[in-house]
Every structure is written in structure tokens, then in C-alpha cells.
Amino acid sequence: MLKRTPLYENHQKLGARLVEFGGWEMPVQYTGIVDEHQTVRTAAGMFDISHMGEVRVSGPSALAFLNGVLTNDLRKLAVGQGQYTLLCNERGGVIDDLYAYRLADQEFLLIINASRIDSDVGWLQAQFRKFAPSVGSELLDISDQIGAVAVQGPKVAQFIDQCFPASTAGGADAWKPSDLAKNQICAVDWNEHRLWISRTGYTGEDGFEILADAQSIVPVWEQVLKIGQPYGLKPAGLGARDTLRTEACYALYGHELDEDTTPLEAGLGFFVALDKGEFVGRSALVAQKQKGVGKKCVAFKMSEKSAPARPHYPIWSGGTEAQRIGEVVSGTQSPSLGIGIGLGYVPPASAKPGTEIQIEIRGKRFGAAIVPKPIYRKPAISQFMTDPT
Amino acid sequence: MTNVPAELRYAKSHEWVRVEGNIATTGITDHAQHELTDVVFVELPAKGRVVKAGEACAVVESVKTASDVYAPLSGQVVEVNQAVVNDPALVNSEPYGQGWFYKLQLSQLSELDGLLSAADYGKQVNQ
Numbered sequence: 001m002l003k004r005t006p007l008y009e010n011h012q013k014l015g016a017r018l019v020e021f022g023g024w025e026m027p028v029q030y031t032g033i034v035d036e037h038q039t040v041r042t043a044a045g046m047f048d049i050s051h052m053g054e055v056r057v058s059g060p061s062a063l064a065f066l067n068g069v070l071t072n073d074l075r076k077l078a079v080g081q082g083q084y085t086l087l088c089n090e091r092g093g094v095i096d097d098l099y100a101y102r103l104a105d106q107e108f109l110l111i112i113n114a115s116r117i118d119s120d121v122g123w124l125q126a127q128f129r130k131f132a133p134s135v136g137s138e139l140l141d142i143s144d145q146i147g148a149v150a151v152q153g154p155k156v157a158q159f160i161d162q163c164f165p166a167s168t169a170g171g172a173d174a175w176k177p178s179d180l181a182k183n184q185i186c187a188v189d190w191n192e193h194r195l196w197i198s199r200t201g202y203t204g205e206d207g208f209e210i211l212a213d214a215q216s217i218v219p220v221w222e223q224v225l226k227i228g229q230p231y232g233l234k235p236a237g238l239g240a241r242d243t244l245r246t247e248a249c250y251a252l253y254g255h256e257l258d259e260d261t262t263p264l265e266a267g268l269g270f271f272v273a274l275d276k277g278e279f280v281g282r283s284a285l286v287a288q289k290q291k292g293v294g295k296k297c298v299a300f301k302m303s304e305k306s307a308p309a310r311p312h313y314p315i316w317s318g319g320t321e322a323q324r325i326g327e328v329v330s331g332t333q334s335p336s337l338g339i340g341i342g343l344g345y346v347p348p349a350s351a352k353p354g355t356e357i358q359i360e361i362r363g364k365r366f367g368a369a370i371v372p373k374p375i376y377r378k379p380a381i382s383q384f385m386t387d388p389t
Numbered sequence: 390m391t392n393v394p395a396e397l398r399y400a401k402s403h404e405w406v407r408v409e410g411n412i413a414t415t416g417i418t419d420h421a422q423h424e425l426t427d428v429v430f431v432e433l434p435a436k437g438r439v440v441k442a443g444e445a446c447a448v449v450e451s452v453k454t455a456s457d458v459y460a461p462l463s464g465q466v467v468e469v470n471q472a473v474v475n476d477p478a479l480v481n482s483e484p485y486g487q488g489w490f491y492k493l494q495l496s497q498l499s500e501l502d503g504l505l506s507a508a509d510y511g512k513q514v515n516q
Binding site for chain 1: 426427429430432448450451452453455
């Protein structure tokens, strides 16, 4: 039996097409993937992300414990700040990628992938017992109690405060959600609902993610739909979420990341604080850093018209004596660029942007080139402004 | 409600057929394009290729997936629709019009009896 989010009936009412995703029955699209993708790039889209998991870690041991199991340095987080981080096994392989927020001095919230909840919680609980936390410290899987939506796009900052007109009640030092800097989070008491609003997302656009009790997420969804509509907001499904994140080159667990792939191979070394002290996987990652990685996650763009690249398609080197050098892990037709794009693993020698490669699509090879990440970057505002100097 | 024109014949695998003399024009149905979602790529058989009914001979790719398209009847490909190759979105906007795939010169007209009527195909996709 597939699990359903508290917004299931809302999706049905909106005519969504529902599909299985990581054990959940989720909307893949409402009007169409390309339409929803463009809506997020030009105006605003709202995604149900209630399937994602949440783990709350609190008490005197919370910081030290988490810093010993996550790769990024949590000591850098002020209250109301979050960071992208990874949970690794002893071999440095990625158990999950996640966001960690510091909600209060001794209270942290981890937002984890839906498909990884059981693995993460099992691993974290085992590590927590081993760590022998001090009295008053606890680790709780609250995934079933929390609903969440992501509101993404260049117009969102114009209406987010209007959706939840209340002063903030915790977290970052901000008067209203639009005051939040990237990666900050604040609490807002809206009617009888306690919301946590962060300035984060998975689309490459500005935007916010809103967490609330499962029963509160329905009024949140309805309020954002109502207030956002005049700004062009539409509901958006997992189909657009995937094309948007692929253009932005954000990793999706099970594609770019798995337990046999390290953050260094995935190009996520920035989120691994090797100098912070001991953490699970550190010695393996230090050794790999010294020795150098054997494969690297790269972004590519097709050089000619072709069917979209798909996961597991072979990657070949360019030139006359082509060799099979790697494999595609994510691929789609880029709605923003109108050409095939993707992510894949190749040896470091072939990973430099500009390198010509070939993607084998149903037995035929098509030209492509390694490109810098992200594949799509939104046009800089400065481009349209007069240079003040 | 999906559009199933009465004058066409249908394969269970969601191709439609319009027969004029011994030439059959084919494409994929409105139901199929709706299920596939936004079509971004179409690969058609080469002109002159001889195909057998039920043989996979074209590919249609949406943002999400690749799907085979089968020859609804046996014959030789006499014309392919370059317009739909250039603009795959025609499959979504006009599946029975500008979004056609290719034309077959039929080798076994009796195979037509094995195709579904609009009423029967409509039943298949609406149950």
C-alpha cells in the first residue's frame, strides 16, 4: 500500500496525475511538466514535499553527536541557520544527503529523503546509542507528523509575507519570511499553526520551504495557492521538480548518490569539513582525497539533437578511438535550454568542462560536451542594471 | 475525456490508423500522448523500411520516459512526417493531425480486421 501525504485530496481536486515515488503516491504533474517547469523559472510553483522525512535531535549532546555523523561542520550554524550536509558510512559512501537546521541552541532538525527514512533513522539511532548521549538528549523520527511544501520561483518573495502575516516566533533573527537570507529558517505562528519557513529549495530559483504539523499543511497549501495565484503561482509536480534540479545540478539520492559513492566523487567536497575533527567516514575520505578520486560526477549537454539521455546509458570518450568511460546517472530534455542534458560519472581525466564525450542512446552514439555546473543558471539581475561605477 | 475519432481504426498498443486505398497513415492516440506527457523526441522508421504488424519501429520520448511505438499493420514505409521530428510537441497538440508519424503501403489488407473500432478502443482506454 502506497503512502499518501496529507495533501492527497488537494492533488486529486487539482487533477494531478499521481504516480509511485519511493513508496509514496505523489503528483508527477498537474498541467504538464514543461509548463510547470517554466512557471517555476518565470513566476512561482508550489510542490508537496510532505513525503520527505524529518528527524529532530535535541539536548546537550545534540551538536557533538551530529557533528560526529554528518560531514559538514554544524558548529558554524547560528540559531536559525541551515546547511546542506551528508550522512556517510565508514567507507565514506553516502547514506543520504540532507539539510540540517539549528532551530535553537540545542535543537536540530534534519530534512532527509523520503526513500531513505528507514535507512537513515536506523543508522542514526545505532550511532546515537554508540555515542552514549547525555541525559536529556534525544533523537526522534517525526517524519509522519510533519508535512511540507516548497514554494519556488522568482516571484515568491513578493507574496510569501502576505501568505503568513505574523511576526516571527523563533529561529533566525528576521521580522518576516522575506527577510530570511539563503539557508535561514524562522518560526511563524499563523492562526493556530506553528510553521517553520526556510529560504531553501531544490530548483535553482529563489524560494521557501514551509514545514508544519501534518494537519496544518492543508491550510498552508490552500493559503499559498490563493495568495500566490495573482502572481502566477501554480502547483507543480515531481516531474518538474526533477527537470529543475537536473538543470541546477542538484544531486538526487539513488542517481548521483549511493552508499558506494563518496561526496568527493559526487563533487560535494565543499560540504565535507575534513578539518572539523572526527566524524564517520572521515578517514576514508581523507585517504581518498590524498589518493585522488577514481570517478567524478560531471554535467553534460548534448551537442546535437537526440533523444534524452537516461540513467545507465553508457558514456564514451570523444574522438576516433572512443572508449567507454562511464555512465549517465540523470538525464532529461532541458525545458529551459531545449536540448538534452544530464549528469554522469567519468574518470577525472575526462571531467574537465569542454571535454567532448559521446552518449550512447539505444545503440547509437551522440556527441555531447562536459559543461560547468550548474547547467542552467538564472540570468543575473546585474545584467539588466546599469553599472553603478 | 480522451478523443477517439470515429473514422479511425486502432491498435491495442495505442496507435491509430487512417486507411485510404492501400495506404495507411499512423500515429499515436490522444490517450497515449496524454499518458506519455510532454513529448520531446520522436524517432521514425526510415523511408523504404518494411515492417511487420506489431514490430517496434518508432520511439517517442517524453520528459520522463522512452516508449516504443509499434507498426499497427504490415507494409513498407512510404512517407515519414519530418514536421513531427522537428517539433515533437505536435504529438501532444494534434495527435491525429499534424502529429502523424508515417505512412505505410499495406501488404496485407486483411490485417485491418484485427484492429479495433473507435468504440472498442474507447472502451479499452476508459475502463
